[in-house]
Amino acid sequence: MNLYYCCNNIEITFWEDKRNLITDQNAVGKILAVSSTIVTFFRELQLESTSATAVSINPPIPDLQQYINRFKEIGEEPTTFHSQPIITLAQMMQKNPDSITQNKGACNVTLADFDHDKPLAYVNCNNCNQRAHLHEKSKFVCLDHWDDYGVKCMYCVNTIIKDKDTTAKAIFFDEAMTDMLETTCEEMIMKRGYKDTKLIPDEIIALQGQHCQLQMTIKKDKSIAVNRAKNLFRIHQHLQKQRE
Ligand SMILES: [Zn+2]
Structure with missing residues (x-):
């Protein structure tokens, strides 16, 4: 389970043996005292549980209620990475697509294969949002605005x-694909030169079989649809690497 808080936020990952220390039900909106974590780096600094990690929910500290109120005043809802427990893919497939509260879920899966016939990214004009076209194999341009406004690249x-x-x-x-690769689509297309959006770059192929x-x-x-x-x-x- 992963916890986030807004503003000055840091993510904490509770690994397998510590995952039951907190749940959405007992922890969201509460003050947590978490001990014995290690600092690691995954896209940004984060904390991870160790075998010694302990959690106290609403610990007996002076001014506890004041802290709770202060976080409430900041205004943003605290959230977890998945607001539901991890479910199987079969359970996910049975969710109701017509309900915006019942159509979401989180699963642990393996990325098995890619559809090699579909483009892996879209490049659109920043101004009118229509599809940009590759010009002389070097840059993407909008038919109406050329490269006046630049383009944005999005994985799909x-x-x-x-x-x-x-x-x-x-x-x-x-x-979600940026999460997987730690590389933005813009970086992949503009800096690394993957101009053919149907050709799957090696970095993405390398994700095959990953959990x-x-x-x-x-x-x-x-x-x-995979959102994160x-x-x-x-x-x-x-x-x-960090432990070596
Ligand atoms: Zn345009």
Whole structure:
């Protein structure tokens, strides 16, 4: 489970043996005292549980209520990475696509394959938002505005994901694919030169077979939109490096 708080926020990851110390029900909106974590780096600084980590919810400190009120005044709702517990892909597929509260879920899956026939990114004009076209194999331009306003690049990667008994089609949207790669679409296309948006770059191919935790929404056509992702494989790599 991962906790966030707004403003000066830091993410804490509670690994397997500590995952039950807090739940959405007992922790959201409360003051937490968390001990014995380690500082690690995954896109930004974060904290992770260790075997010694302990949590006290609304610990007996002076002015506890004042702290709670102060966080409330900041105005933003505290959230967890997934507001529901992790479910299976089969359970995800049975969610109701017509309900905006019942169509979301989080799953641990493997990224099994890519749809090689679909583009993996969109490049649109910053001004009119229409699709930009590759000009002389070097830059993207808008037919109406040329490169006057520049373009924005967004991942939209069609994949096959699976867990132990279910396979599904899933589209990784911009934020989710950026999460997986730690590389923005703009960086991939503009700086690394992947101008052919149907050609899947090696960095993305390398994600094949990797384990990830996805925040998803089920669509009416039973396809899955992936909104955020955690590349569990990469997190463990980061951790291992730090311990060496
Ligand atoms: Zn335009």
